[in-house]
Amino acid sequence: MKGTIIGTDLLEFNNSVKILEINTNTTIFNSAADLLDYTLFFEMLVNNNITELHFISNTDDSYVKDTDTLNFVFEERLKTKCVENNITYFDYKVPKNSITVPYIEDTDTKFILRQAYDTTALVDETYTADKFEFFNLMKDSEYIPKTYINNGGELSFDTFNTISNYTNGRPNLVKKDRYPSYDFNLYPSLSKLTSDTQLNQLKTSVDNTTFLIQEFIYDDANIVNNKWNVIRSIDILYGSELDILNMGSYKTATFVDIDAWIDEYESDGITLTKKSRYKWVNKSTNTTAGTEFNYHANSESLILGSTGTLINLNDLEVGNSISSINFTDVDGITPNDSDADLLRTPPRRWSSTITQAQSTLTTESADVLSITSRTLSEIMLKITLENGVSWNEFKNTQFLIQSADSNVNYFDRLNTVEIGDKIITYNKTTSELSTLTITGLEIVYDEVIGYNIDIEPSDLFLVDVSTDLFVVQHNVNCQYCGWYACNSYLCDNNCPGCPEAPEKV
């Protein structure tokens, strides 16, 4: 028997719900895995005399590591339940962007559960890959928003005749791409219209072959802890009769508060800017296909040159020499020797103390082998240090830090750093390592030119934060890589998931 995990996104509306989309290559957050009920599923397996569970999942998209475990918690729960029910477990991983799944011979005693996209499957190819098809299927249902599709074919329909909410100051229209591979920098776009005349004008001007427009579903019930929330339902569609088994549902919130900043509009005066959309949509550009960029530092960063001068990254060129430092941990391993896994992945993680690092510290120079850049408009973190210095930085930037509750130094991403942790600084005059306590971390939105630099033989570069003081950054690649081997972790330049780097702008 075969089954597919269906992820359905919904919003609450007038004491009911509206469906936004369905997905088969759905993501189950680790923190949500225990909000699901596995009992019904395993009762069904046992009742059907299933002795083998074959689970196919996508290495990159299947789960989000939002707790302190590296494991795929949903899969762990499946394994545990298999043991409890004397079912043998088999797992299969398909890579990111895979559109087919491995062939597994189906038998009466096997259940083949898929949490991955399969272009040969009806539901995937027809209803999750094409919103025109899905909403046309549901056009008579009370569970979808008012919708306008007009591609000139049989999928066209229009239930979006009037906008019911002009007055609450919230968006009231959403424009969605028909297909999943859209540019998140632009879509789904949200608008705030003030008349039905504007609605009718939009209907005539929209690219009807690619986009649909819908009423934006607004209800106060979707606000939890001052953030906009979307419901995610996890169901299993299985068997030749397409039976459905609900495992449960939960809500996921946006990154920022609903009143994080005032609404801003594009030049048309009605479409919310990307910054404003972050109050309503919880996808970030760096997780969207085609927009990955291995960010190291930005145009505000001044790095220490080999002659002691400060260099703006925009002035840095291939072949330039910059200052670097080197030191070891108790095992004699330097951050430069460490491969990507060793640098950050427990339990082999590279770590040291200031005393250890200071006693082995050497200064050296490194040559710039490449430098690339990209203009980035994104949410990021404003970091403030005890000396009052603050700047905006991307969440995955690697710093050498010391956690607040220990004397251990290690490289970590800014997004996992806590207020009270200390950032390690290097004094260019005395060559001493010391610390500055992080006193503030807040989400902001900014536009910067981001840079990726490859330097050798050292991987460490020094960024100015105060007179003579520099933070220690590692130029490890793939912070933004979507490939599973990196994701929250790191990888080297051979990462198969990394896109070709852009030229310097």
Added chain:
Amino acid sequence: MSELIKLERPEIHIKVEVNSITTELKNKVKIAVQEVVTKIKEKHL
């Protein structure tokens, strides 16, 4: 090699918070999803 301290921490700042929902809302969601499946069945089975 000496034993290294496990310091891995989850995303803290820019992250998606997961919130539980009521049984009543779960049931509404369940009915809506069932309607999707019903319509797929009507069209294809």
